[in-house]
Amino acid sequence: MRFQFELQATDGAARTGTIRTPRGDIRTPAFMPVGTAGTVKAMMPDDVRATGADVILGNTYHLMLRPTAERIAALGGLHRFMNWDRPILTDSGGFQVMSLAALRKLSEEGVRFSSHIDGSKHMLTPERSMEIQRLLGSDIVMCFDECPALPADERIVAESMRLSMRWAQRSRDAFGDRPGHALFGIMQGGVSRDLRQESAEALIAIGFDGYAVGGLAVGEGQETMFDVLDYAPGFLPDDKPRYLMGVGKPDDIVGAVVRGIDMMDCVLPTRSGRTGQAWTRRGAVNLRNARHRDDPRPLDAECSCPACQGYSRAYLHHVVRAEEMIGSMLLTWHNLHYYQELMAGLRGAIAEGQLAAFVARFHDLRAEGDIEPL
């Protein structure tokens, strides 16, 4: 079975469809929980699935350092290693090596760096990134790319984008033909419309199974990000999935979907869950706050996740303050549940041509704020 994307409905620029892979379907727009080092932190894989996730993301940078891609391959691949049999998308390591590794040196060839774990020396190139992602058994492989933090000088953004486009060709060549596996190109170009268009044309000329909008959510702010998303997805083919990397907060996600994005990933729901922060239909709730100490009500009375079904805000406050693991477990579960419920709502609204009403209700509920004080 080959990798396929079926577009089922559109509503304005927004789209809903299904990515078909040998490991299962991915309903779009899709949010992908991040499973950095072979685990979606604080969650059992069956429970991640139960929240509605069709696909998770694995990080090439983390896994190549520990336990290593070769070890995972010898153990049967990442799916078997981490007990997740549905699709996995892996990033290329390009973004993380530039943000996490020590002593990194960028060249035409690739990036030489030292591990942040043990200082060991490594080299990531387009060819090595493709090899690692193949060893992991990734279903959706990302091109090796590079991007500057924003704001950045346009000349630097242009040079960086053109390097990424040369790496995209090398990634394509190294990936080869792997039926059932997809390779996605990554558009760069910062906040420049011309550079975005140039990047999209370069990628389309090479030809990919899907296209990511890279280089956003790197410090430019939501307004600037939406400005880029007002035109950038339009440079990409309609019949391929469009993936916005590293996004985001619930309102970022809604804004991106409205602008034609099909896939997203972000550490936010999982990371927030480990710091006592919950995301709900009514906005963010910080469970560390003393106002929850005596509150017998659930985090969200209308939510069907285990945290909201079984526990009071007072309990969540207690376990967050006491640094009990169940605090991280429950809030991560809730956050992933909420994110997937939001995606399901967006998909349904697009299918019914009701996206504008859905988005209006989304903003209205948040404007009402969290529940009343007791």
Added chain:
Amino acid sequence: MRFQFELQATDGAARTGTIRTPRGDIRTPAFMPVGTAGTVKAMMPDDVRATGADVILGNTYHLMLRPTAERIAALGGLHRFMNWDRPILTDSGGFQVMSLAALRKLSEEGVRFSSHIDGSKHMLTPERSMEIQRLLGSDIVMCFDECPALPADERIVAESMRLSMRWAQRSRDAFGDRPGHALFGIMQGGVSRDLRQESAEALIAIGFDGYAVGGLAVGEGQETMFDVLDYAPGFLPDDKPRYLMGVGKPDDIVGAVVRGIDMMDCVLPTRSGRTGQAWTRRGAVNLRNARHRDDPRPLDAECSCPACQGYSRAYLHHVVRAEEMIGSMLLTWHNLHYYQELMAGLRGAIAEGQLAAFVARFHDLRAEGDIEPL
């Protein structure tokens, strides 16, 4: 419905039976996972139940300090607070206040101390301990007692035991008549047969729903503990449950059951699970050890827990080394599963009069050691 104990079979000194409570039956011999601060660490309550636990233990000392017994009572009691609707046994706070609190001062009245969390000042007395355990909604309440670490001078042990017996009477008086709830006395007396007998007689004269053997597992070693257990349970009534507090390793548990103990609790399976240590039919396995790094085999091929069914030793090693929460979650689950499986095996063997053969097989498997190197 009143608290009842039905003895169903004996095999030598060992017994199997059922404690009936309004919140459900407790099959004995029973192992009680410890839920210190309103959570069995790293586990969801439904999963604790799924391992086979009929009852869990809550700690008066921790809960009185945070979130406070009054707050838990206002929120509907400990069962509702922590989402566990089956029986809960609470300790009296006596042992933990002497081992954890700061600036503690022991008197005939009770123990004055400062919280290890925020330095706030508190007083625990038999009366206050009964009040806290009532506020928590505990099903099995423990007398407020005091015990010295072993080895200790026999005169000190005797004085301490007699203080605990006076506190036992005050606990009994303060507990009153609470149908469906049980109060257990705690035998003290260190390693002195005479003091143990004196303590048992004092408790029986007061009259309790069950009797604990206290003051063991406090540094005396397994051999000494078993020496005491060779005679101490015999001083207690046959028709009431006997609870050995704070025990223990799997071979401690087997030895205690053989000697007539019906209930036990220990942080070991949960605490070990958070430090990479697993307990199996073949003994302890340290997953941090590099020998597991490339091992595709499960921790125990015959174990039906999620850790053994879904993951390799290599994965467990990886997540323990990377300090991922799922390492603690999986190993805690495995350890509790193994402990409950051991208890079920002991109960079945006693019921069939096959305990000696069961114990021999238990020791044989452990003597064979962990699985072969790859």
